[in-house]
Amino acid sequence: MKKVFKFLLKFLGKLALVGLIGFAVTFVIYMANAENKLIYYVVRPLLNKHYDAQVRDRRI
Amino acid sequence: MKDLKHLIYFENLLQDAHNELVTQAVAEGKHALGYNCYYIPETLLNLPGCFSSRLRAPRCVSTDIASYYMTTRNCPYVRSILERAIEGGYNYLEALFGAEGCAAMERMEEHFVLIHPVKNEKFFSTIIDPPMKGDENNLNYYKAQLKLKVVDKLRDELGVDVSEEAMLKAIEDHNRISGIITEIGNLRKLDNPPITGYEFHVIQLVSQVCPHYLIIPYLEETLEELRTREPEPKFPFRARVALVGSEIDDPDFTKLIESCGAMVVADRYCFGSFPSREQIEIGEGESAFDAICRHYLHWNQCARFMDGGKIDQRHSEVLRLVKDFKADGIIYENMKFCEFWSYEKVLANHIFTNELHIPCCTIEKEYALGAVGQLRTRFQAFIESLEIKSIQGGK
Amino acid sequence: MKLTDKLIKAVDKKLERFDPMWQSEHGVGGLRSRYYDKTGVAKYREWRGVKDTFYDYSQWLKNLMSMGMMVGSAPLACLKGFWEYRWMGSYLGTFMFIDRLFEGYRGYELRIAHMNMHAIVQSLTKKIALVLANDRRFGGGPLTDRMVPMDEVLPPLFMAGFKDLIPVPLQTLPEFIICDIDQHIEPYYIDVAESYGLPADVCSRCAAETGVTIDDAFPIFGKGFLSTNMPCNASEATSMFQRRRVNLPYQPVTMAMIHNEPGAHPYSTQELKNAIAFIEKEYGVKYDWEALFERAKHMNEQNTIELEKWDYFKTPYSALVGIAETLYRLYSWASVNGQEDYFTKTDRKVIAIMRKAYEEKYQPFSGKTRHRAFLWGPSAVYYTDFPTWIQNCWGINIVLNMDSTMGHNMISTTDPEQAIKDLALFSEKGVMRHHAVGGWDNVNAVWEWAKNFNCDMVLCNDNVACKGMNGVHALLEEQARDLGFHFIFIEHDLEDSRTVSRQDMRKCVNNYMSVVLNEQPLDPTIVEFDDSEAY
Numbered sequence: 001m002k003k004v005f006k007f008l009l010k011f012l013g014k015l016a017l018v019g020l021i022g023f024a025v026t027f028v029i030y031m032a033n034a035e036n037k038l039i040y041y042v043v044r045p046l047l048n049k050h051y052d053a054q055v056r057d058r059r060i
Numbered sequence: 061m062k063d064l065k066h067l068i069y070f071e072n073l074l075q076d077a078h079n080e081l082v083t084q085a086v087a088e089g090k091h092a093l094g095y096n097c098y099y100i101p102e103t104l105l106n107l108p109g110c111f112s113s114r115l116r117a118p119r120c121v122s123t124d125i126a127s128y129y130m131t132t133r134n135c136p137y138v139r140s141i142l143e144r145a146i147e148g149g150y151n152y153l154e155a156l157f158g159a160e161g162c163a164a165m166e167r168m169e170e171h172f173v174l175i176h177p178v179k180n181e182k183f184f185s186t187i188i189d190p191p192m193k194g195d196e197n198n199l200n201y202y203k204a205q206l207k208l209k210v211v212d213k214l215r216d217e218l219g220v221d222v223s224e225e226a227m228l229k230a231i232e233d234h235n236r237i238s239g240i241i242t243e244i245g246n247l248r249k250l251d252n253p254p255i256t257g258y259e260f261h262v263i264q265l266v267s268q269v270c271p272h273y274l275i276i277p278y279l280e281e282t283l284e285e286l287r288t289r290e291p292e293p294k295f296p297f298r299a300r301v302a303l304v305g306s307e308i309d310d311p312d313f314t315k316l317i318e319s320c321g322a323m324v325v326a327d328r329y330c331f332g333s334f335p336s337r338e339q340i341e342i343g344e345g346e347s348a349f350d351a352i353c354r355h356y357l358h359w360n361q362c363a364r365f366m367d368g369g370k371i372d373q374r375h376s377e378v379l380r381l382v383k384d385f386k387a388d389g390i391i392y393e394n395m396k397f398c399e400f401w402s403y404e405k406v407l408a409n410h411i412f413t414n415e416l417h418i419p420c421c422t423i424e425k426e427y428a429l430g431a432v433g434q435l436r437t438r439f440q441a442f443i444e445s446l447e448i449k450s451i452q453g454g455k
Numbered sequence: 456m457k458l459t460d461k462l463i464k465a466v467d468k469k470l471e472r473f474d475p476m477w478q479s480e481h482g483v484g485g486l487r488s489r490y491y492d493k494t495g496v497a498k499y500r501e502w503r504g505v506k507d508t509f510y511d512y513s514q515w516l517k518n519l520m521s522m523g524m525m526v527g528s529a530p531l532a533c534l535k536g537f538w539e540y541r542w543m544g545s546y547l548g549t550f551m552f553i554d555r556l557f558e559g560y561r562g563y564e565l566r567i568a569h570m571n572m573h574a575i576v577q578s579l580t581k582k583i584a585l586v587l588a589n590d591r592r593f594g595g596g597p598l599t600d601r602m603v604p605m606d607e608v609l610p611p612l613f614m615a616g617f618k619d620l621i622p623v624p625l626q627t628l629p630e631f632i633i634c635d636i637d638q639h640i641e642p643y644y645i646d647v648a649e650s651y652g653l654p655a656d657v658c659s660r661c662a663a664e665t666g667v668t669i670d671d672a673f674p675i676f677g678k679g680f681l682s683t684n685m686p687c688n689a690s691e692a693t694s695m696f697q698r699r700r701v702n703l704p705y706q707p708v709t710m711a712m713i714h715n716e717p718g719a720h721p722y723s724t725q726e727l728k729n730a731i732a733f734i735e736k737e738y739g740v741k742y743d744w745e746a747l748f749e750r751a752k753h754m755n756e757q758n759t760i761e762l763e764k765w766d767y768f769k770t771p772y773s774a775l776v777g778i779a780e781t782l783y784r785l786y787s788w789a790s791v792n793g794q795e796d797y798f799t800k801t802d803r804k805v806i807a808i809m810r811k812a813y814e815e816k817y818q819p820f821s822g823k824t825r826h827r828a829f830l831w832g833p834s835a836v837y838y839t840d841f842p843t844w845i846q847n848c849w850g851i852n853i854v855l856n857m858d859s860t861m862g863h864n865m866i867s868t869t870d871p872e873q874a875i876k877d878l879a880l881f882s883e884k885g886v887m888r889h890h891a892v893g894g895w896d897n898v899n900a901v902w903e904w905a906k907n908f909n910c911d912m913v914l915c916n917d918n919v920a921c922k923g924m925n926g927v928h929a930l931l932e933e934q935a936r937d938l939g940f941h942f943i944f945i946e947h948d949l950e951d952s953r954t955v956s957r958q959d960m961r962k963c964v965n966n967y968m969s970v971v972l973n974e975q976p977l978d979p980t981i982v983e984f985d986d987s988e989a990y
Contacts, residue, residue, distance in 0.1 A: 030512050033497045036554075039547045040496045040990075047537070047544040054541075057671045060410040060651060060696060131925040133656070138926075160712050162688050163892070167926025170895045174930060187894075189713035192684050192691065197729060198709070201722040208718060364691060366684055366707040371695050399657050399922060403665070403692035406652045407699075424654060 099159035111271035136427035138168035227348030257324030305393030335359035363404035485980030495989020525580035545637035548990035568779035615750035638837035661689035679737030754793025774812035777842035825850035832916035835947030
């Protein structure tokens with residue numbers, strides 16, 4: 001019983017830790033607007049480069 | 061070629077919507093009925109005691125007041141018509157039968173009711189919701205709209221006889237004037253026609269803007285004259301073109317093309333003879349009214365139609381004209397700000413140039429033919445290319 | 456007061472100088488202060504106080520999860536989609552888009568706004584995954600032949616009678632939605648269309664659709680294509696290009712244009728019946744009225760709730776405001792149209808909050824509203840956050856917008872013949888159509904709407920390429936003068952931000968507010984700014 005309780009406590013503790021880290025990381029990303037900066041300054045310019053290089057089947 | 065006897069008279073009739081024949085018909089107690097669009101069957105407006113007047117605004121160079129109402133970003137044809145109405149140019153009208161053929165047209169026609177530009181106490185106006193497909197449901201809707209907003213209105217507001225006999229008479233009138241115009245127009249199929257595209261344009265226009273019973277004698281005389289008219293010794297043009305597009309009611313536009321060296325042999329545009337001068341045939345068991353509706357829906361070539369059958373008909377009809385009238389190429393025109401013809405022009409240009417290999421030139425124009433330098437250059441270049449192609453044996 | 460509340464209050468007090476609303480009130484900045492110039496990229500997210508910031512954060516996570524689920528449900532198809540379609544890249548701007556829309560939102564209005572937005576996000580992400588996973592371009596999927604490409608402005612509710620088929624508005628993903636998110640995407644497609652000779656003066660929405668068609672950027676699926684004449688001229692004309700490109704059996708569903716007359720409805724009813732017959736033939740399925748009734752019940756409930764919302768809109772205590780209302784109604788009506796339970800559930804939750812807020816006499820935007828405006832005419836989709844800007848800058852609350860008034864009649868859930876008639880009426884009054892098409896009376900109805908919703912102002916979207924609305928320009932102005940409304944024409948070019956920029960649109964309002972009404976802005980940092988490079 002004690003063992004199970006200990007395991008549960010450990011598990012919940014780990015879960016809380018992961019949750020806390022998860023929260024900290026995502027909240028920092030959120031507040032710093034990091035994902036939007038990454039998309040705007042890195043991802044989209046790369047994608048646009050690719051789109052501009054595409055040969056499309058343009059016709060009426 | 062010797063000048064046509066009535067050409068100058070016809071040209072003068074086109075100087076004003078309220079011309080001398082219109083004045084005469086009104087003085088004789090006929091009901092003057094205005095319309096703008098092929099969706100309103102001309103035939104219905106020529107029931108006994110009435111005459112049709114397809115609205116033009118010749119010599120309209122400024123549309124200041126109409127632009128105040130509709131902005132400068134709208135179709136110059138509708139602005140010119142509204143301007144002319146505000147100027148009092150259509151005070152002879154007892155009615156305007158409109159069609160929601162396009163948004164600009166519908167808004168312009170609404171102004172005829174909302175700001176009362178026509179100073180005629182009898183004046184009234186209706187607007188039909190015209191069909192967009194050629195199927196049975198759309199034919200039924202077309203009939204219902206025309207009955208409600210044209211036929212019943214003529215009967216109730218003006219006391220016009222709308223009986224079967226009256227309809228048959230209107231068809232007879234239509235077929236008579238159309239027969240004359242078609243015979244004149246068919247002369248353009250000849251290798252060296254005794255008529256120019258400009259002359260035909262003038263003749264076709266007077267048939268649409270003058271009371272039929274007053275203009276027919278002149279048209280018949282002109283036909284007679286053309287039957288024996290000697291053409292130029294040699295075909296005076298460098299190429300033959302079909303003119304296709306939206307609203308063209310200025311014969312000077314045709315003259316411009318011809319002055320660049322190409323004869324306009326076929327006129328497939330609003331105000332042209334394709335469509336408008338086909339014979340109305342009454343089917344077995346069909347009423348005259350039903351025949352009129354069916355006829356106008358079948359022949360209508362408006363770029364507004366959406367079903368595959370009508371879209372394809374637009375192109376097959378132009379192809380037929382190109383073949384029948386031996387055109388070397390096609391000039392596709394659209395009025396500035398015209399949504400429908402802007403799109404149709406792109407599609408048709410692709411189909412004719414790339415799929416059917418018929419040379420095509422697309423242009424956009426204002427209603428009033430002002431600065432024509434750019435157009436002239438375009439036409440000259442196109443005609444030159446047709447000529448080169450002809451010299452190279454069509455390659 | 457509870458301890459946590461006390462703590463939150465203390466933190467809020469401590470951090471209030473980071474709140475742009477506080478900054479503008481104290482003359483030390485404002486909503487624009489946290490942005491990099493031109494880009495629309497914020498240096499950091501808006502601090503809205505502890506509760507609202509954490510709520511906004513939680514909703515950000517929720518939306519992030521929806522997107523993760525989209526990719527997770529069809530990873531390869533999504534990757535291929537990003538690689539193949541230019542418009543897919545633009546969906547990456549969604550978070551920036553949401554942030555932009557809800558700037559300055561707090562309390563109840565923020566909660567409702569996010570509920571509505573999440574409904575859209577979860578629906579749209581599922582739709583993207585569905586379409587890409589069944590796109591013939593990528594090899595197709597199990598549902599490819601059960602999907603029905605339809606024109607985006609043909610209300611799809613009537614298709615609910617085909618319970619095994621999935622109607623998919625064809626233009627929604629590449630054009631109808633994405634143009635709201637990224638102002639730079641549609642100009643690309645417009646240029647494609649113009650490079651084929653299309654004049655620049657046609658409606659830019661339709662030019663963009665044509666560009667997508669020519670550029671071969673529609674997903675490929677289905678066995679028959681339903682197009683439509685709605686809402687207006689150019690949209691009709693685009694269909695002939697789509698007919699060729701989609702290259703499937705094709706049925707245009709042409710609803711009456713002059714739709715405010717009794718004669719119009721039998722015609723439109725028959726058009727819907729013909730469309731049903733077409734689908735039955737092409738897909739080899741039978742129409743099931745019971746299946747229709749099931750979804751019609753949802754649409755009816757949503758419309759019933761919508762009508763109740765309108766009652767709150769008439770008061771200063773509506774917690775559903777501006778773009779949160781507009782965008783949700785547009786998506787839920789035009790794209791979902793009663794077919795997803797989630798929207799009915801969202802409506803139920805939202806109306807509950809609205810009732811509560813009304814009872815509490817809660818005024819959104821801290822009661823800073825100075826004018827109540829009705830927004831008329833089709834809006835500029837490249838400036839979706841315009842209602843947010845006008846509220847934050849000048850205190851003008853857009854109470855309701857024209858397109859929110861579309862099809863709100865009830866559909867019979869027992870009688871097939873009556874149901875199809877109801878659907879015809881419902882469909883005739885679709886997006887950009889109910890009041891913009893069909894005659895002057897429909898346009899002129901604006902004053903009655905504005906009066907009923909206690910508005911002192913009418914904002915009229917002036918799409919420079921809309922021939923129909925241009926055609927009543929002076930009449931509208933004269934009516935506004937006669938009836939005593941504040942009236943502003945806001946010029947725009949619907950999907951082409953190059954013709955009339957967002958700043959040009961703001962200028963129309965700025966001029967009126969400062970010159971005619973002699974008012975001072977609530978937040979001077981957003982009166983004039985350059986966001987030309989923002990999504």
